[in-house]
Amino acid sequence: MVVFRIRKTHRRQYGILCFTIAGLIIYHYIRMEPGLRKMSRREGLNASSSLFTLDGEEFRILGGSIHYFRVPRAYWKDRLMKMKSCGLNTLTTYVPWNLHEPERGVFNFKRELDLEAYINLAAEVGLWVILRPGPYICSEWDLGGLPSWLLRDENMKLRTTYPGFTEAVNSFFDKLIPKIVPLQFKRGGPIIALQVENEYGSYAKDINYMPFIKEALQSRGIDELLLTSDNHDGLKLGGVNGALKTINLQKLNTESLKYLDAVQPHSPKMVMEYWTGWFDAWGDLHHLFPAEDMVAVVRKILKQGMSINLYMFHGGTNFGFVSGALATPSYKALITSYDYDAPLSESGDYTPKYHLLKDLFNRYHTEKLPEMPPLRWREAYEAAIMYQHLSLWDALQFTGEPFRSVTPVNMENLPVNNGNGQSYGYTLYETTITSGGILNSGNNVRDRALVFVDKSFIGVFKYKSLELAVPDGKGQRTLSLLVENCGRVHYGKNLDDQRKGLVGDIVLNNIPLRDFTIYSLEMKPSFIESLFSAPWKYLPAMPTLPGFFQGRIFVDGYPSDTFVKLPGWNKGVVFINGQNLGRYWAIGPQQALYLPGPWLNSGINQVIVFEEQEADGKIHFEESPDLGMSVDIQ
Structure with a gap:
């Protein structure tokens, strides 16, 4: 046997080394998978009594929505710290499928779309997280966040158990959910709850759909509290067994609250979306919800012991071409700004709503709220x-090879982007004509087209505007239609009918035009x-x-x-x-x-x-x- 003797002068260093090793062992033990350290497991958000509990203690959700995909990454922390300073304890965010999987099987979770970094940053700031992974998110976002390549299937039935849709959802969740699982509360992360789909009661085309989404989450390792959210009209059809129902509103509706009490006795009540403002469409006015009126409703909600999530706390911006659109009473595209008249403005400024809410939420905290982060300097640069x-005509050479087709082809079915079609921007359709007359769109322009003859502008086809006069001329001339996708409808029951570009025949003097040359102008970076x-x-x-x-x-x-x-x-x-x-x-x-x-x-x-x-x-x-x-x- 070999005996090692440690000199007296080295015993102190040896003790420090042993202490350090022991500390490392304890650290790695704590970091083990929950199944390996059952004694350290915590009880997650629980809704089995009239009040939420978190880790066994009474807990009220004071939440707010900030979407990482509407805020420059450099400003994520600034916006979250302003949320924390206002007295909120929970961040909610959607996950936009169409940005994370822009082409089938091609995923992006980097830079501005680094969801894991965003969730970890919320934890660093001291916020819990409620995640709303969809797959449909509404959110006044193009096609409610569903990727446009789904519409290449002419039989597609979105938000149902149609195999073409469920296969795509499963493929996306196979990539998304493993990123989320380690960030759940019971595993030491900040995610305390997840939403099953979004406002399905207003769609409700398939009774098997919500159970499918719930199973898709749980089978991949989601074991925190599940919830659903619906407006008043959708409450009765939007739930799923095993998920807490919550409500979306702007003004308190006694009937809806009574319904929640009836179907969920002895369960906590929550307003999942308390609409702090509203969104705007092109051609309308900018919507404002007076600060005093908004805070008065929040005060009533809190006095009734309910939890709340402010939608939006900070709206941000629909950068690029991702704004949604309204279908009824007629088609209207939404603007770029998503300011929403929220407590934090589009550029992160404090508003009167913010200050009133901070004063109100302060009463629900025993500790002093963090200091408000300073505002950032803004500049009026030289023009x-x-x-x-x-x-435009000289730029066409940079769009890639044009596509030729006998009949018009809608944007999503163009042979571009590795067979995924075109998602956003403009599409130019050109054909040859030999006479003037009446050009009829047949309601097949989605959504707006500038019309040219030999590059001379002759008029605009708007959504459902049908006729234009084509001037007479000699010989063959080029008819061009520059068609813009102004935004796919984000809400309602006609999501399947959101293909863009030319979706059918354009008729000149009752004769359908043929032999098109088609340019994709998606205007990517x-x-x-x-x-x-x-x-x-x-x-x-x-x-x-x-x-x-x-x-x-x-x-x-x-x-x-x-x-x-x-x-x-x-x-x-x-x-x-x-x-x-x-x-x-x-x-x-x-x-x-x-x-x-x-x-x-x-x-x-x-x-x-x-x-x-x-x-x-x-x-x-x-x-x-x-x-x-x-x-x-x-």
């Missing part, structure tokens, strides 16, 4: 002079980058429209937030350093686009504007938002 121009090598020309006095305009914005020092304003322009899209800020449109209500400082560089920044019909020689940058003329929500 960007548009010094170069590129017509790769396309905008390709324009660097385009044959730009110095801006002429009368530029050809539609077209792209290029300018520069100079930032002296550290970049600040600003707002892009376009007086003298009509309708189009703004790109800053390749980032798509979203659509602008002179009809309002929104008159300025939010430009986050982190998307700017110190020094020179590239500005590209795609304009459809009317251009000015410069764009402006202002310190303040402009969401247009407003109207109070009644």
Whole structure:
């Protein structure tokens, strides 16, 4: 036997080493899978009595919604700290399937879409999390968050147990849920509950669908509290056994609360979506919900002992082409801003609602609330002079090979994006005509088309506008229709009917047009980058429209937030350093686009504007938002 003797002078170091090793062993024990350390398991959010309990202690959810995909990642922590400082204890967020799986089988959980980082950041700030993974999220988001490639199947039945849909959901959940499982409360994470789908009672086309989604979650390792959320009309059809029902509202409805008591006696009541404001559509007014009216309802909800989630606490922005649309009473596309008249403004400013809520929530805390984070500086930069121009027709060479078809093909079924079709943006359809006459859309334009003959503009087909006069001319001429997907409907029972582009025949003098050349203009970052090598020309006095305009914005020092304003322009899209800020449109209500400082560089920044019909020689940058003329929500 060999005996090791430790010198007296080394005993202290030896003791420290043993203590360190013991500490590491304890640390790794704590980090073990829950099944291996049953003594350390905690009781999750429980709804078996009239009040929630968390880890065995009474708990009231004071929640708020902030969507990571509507906020620049550089500002995630700022917005969450402002939530914590207001007195909220729980973050809720949707998960947008269409962003995380833009092409079938191609997944993105990086950078602005790093869901795990967002959830861990909430925990770091001191917030619990209620996750709403869909697959349908509504949220005034294109197709309610469902990926457009689902619509390539002409028989697709969204939000049902149709095999083509359930197979796609299972594939997405196979990728998503394993990222969520370790972040559950019982495993040491911040997620205390998950929502099963979203407002299914307002859809309710398949009684087997909600049980399918519930099983899809639980079979992959979800074992925290499940809940459903529905508005008043959907409450009776939207639930599923084993999930707590919650309600969505803006004004208290006694009948709905009585119904919740009847179907869930001795269960906690929760308003899952208390609508702090509302969203806006192009051509409407900006909706406001007076702060005093909003807080009065919140006060009543809390006095009744209910839990609450503020939708939205901070709305953010629908950057790019992801805004949804209304189907009834007629089609209306939604604006780029998702300010929502929320307690935190689109750019993260405190509003009167925030201060009133902070004062109210402070009464429900025994400890002092954290200090409010300081506001960020905003800058009114010098106007960007548009010094170069590129017509749409000259830009077509950068769109990739056009597709030729005898009949029109809708956007989703175009042979682009590795067989996944086109999701967003514009599609150009061109064919040859030999006469003038009456051009009839047959309600097959989705959603808006600029019409040209030999590149000369002759009119616009809007949603359901049917006829245009085509002038007479000699010989063969090119008829072009530049069709914009203005946003797929996000809510209602006609989700299956949201294919875009030309969805049927266009008729000239009662004869269907044939033999189309089709260009996909999705305007992805790769396309905008390709324009660097385009044959730009110095801006002429009368530029050809539609077209792209290029300018520069100079930032002296550290970049600040600003707002892009376009007086003298009509309708189009703004790109800053390749980032798509979203659509602008002179009809309002929104008159300025939010430009986050982190998307700017110190020094020179590239500005590209795609304009459809009317251009000015410069764009402006202002310190303040402009969401247009407003109207109070009644």
